[in-house]
Amino acid sequence: MLPxxxxxxxxxxxxxxxxxxxxxxxxxxLCVFPGFQVDAVVYLVDAYDKERFAESKKELDxxxxxxxxxxxxxxxxxxxxxxxxxxxxxxLRYHLGLTxxxxxxxxxxxxxxxxxxxxxxxxxxxRKMGYGxxxxxxxxxxx
Ligand SMILES: Nc1nc2c(ncn2[C@@H]2O[C@H](COP(=O)(O)OP(=O)(O)OP(=O)(O)O)[C@@H](O)[C@H]2O)c(=O)[nH]1
Numbered sequence: 001m002l003p004x005x006x007x008x009x010x011x012x013x014x015x016x017x018x019x020x021x022x023x024x025x026x027x028x029x030l031c032v033f034p035g036f037q038v039d040a041v042v043y044l045v046d047a048y049d050k051e052r053f054a055e056s057k058k059e060l061d062x063x064x065x066x067x068x069x070x071x072x073x074x075x076x077x078x079x080x081x082x083x084x085x086x087x088x089x090x091x092l093r094y095h096l097g098l099t100x101x102x103x104x105x106x107x108x109x110x111x112x113x114x115x116x117x118x119x120x121x122x123x124x125x126x127r128k129m130g131y132g133x134x135x136x137x138x139x140x141x142x143x
Contacts, residue, residue, distance in 0.1 A: 045092065047087045049080075053087075057097055071116055072116065073117035073141040075119060077121055077131055078120060078121070082126060082127045089120060092120060093120055096120075102119045102120055
């Protein structure tokens with residue numbers, strides 16, 4: 001059961017589409033809906049679009065430093081790895097400033113550690129591969 005009505009859902013989708021069309025920062029969503037409860041963040045990065053890594057890092061940093069997301073698990077998906085010359089996982093971690101900053105794949109118990117779960121998984125949405133492992137990883141941190 002979704003925590004909002006069908007009408008709310010339509011409004012949320014419509015707002016998101018406007019955001020996408022105007023290429024506004026996803027971070028602004030948090031500013032406009034400050035009380036919105038977020039259980040997890042899935043951050044999709046185009047691993048082929050290396051010229052925009054700096055922009056992706058800036059946006060991610062804004063989300064990571066938001067107090068309301070301090071304990072929220074972050075799943076970073078590096079998409080489009082089916083394209084030759086897409087960045088490798090290590091390369092993406094480096095450009096997003098996540099080297100030595102992720103919390104480990106598989107089952108990692110972070111309860112009582114005060115550490116926010118954060119991990120990078122590479123995927124190809126068109127080939128339907130990679131993201132399943134990421135969502136499985138993330139689900140262990142959502143009650
Ligand atoms: N090869 C490949 N193409 C993909 C994949 N996922 C999405 N696409 C394609 O990417 C195109 C959409 O571009 P996106 O990069 O998602 O987004 P955008 O519209 O360019 O805008 P931004 O969000 O600003 O990057 C569509 O043609 C999709 O089919 C993937 O895993 N592999």
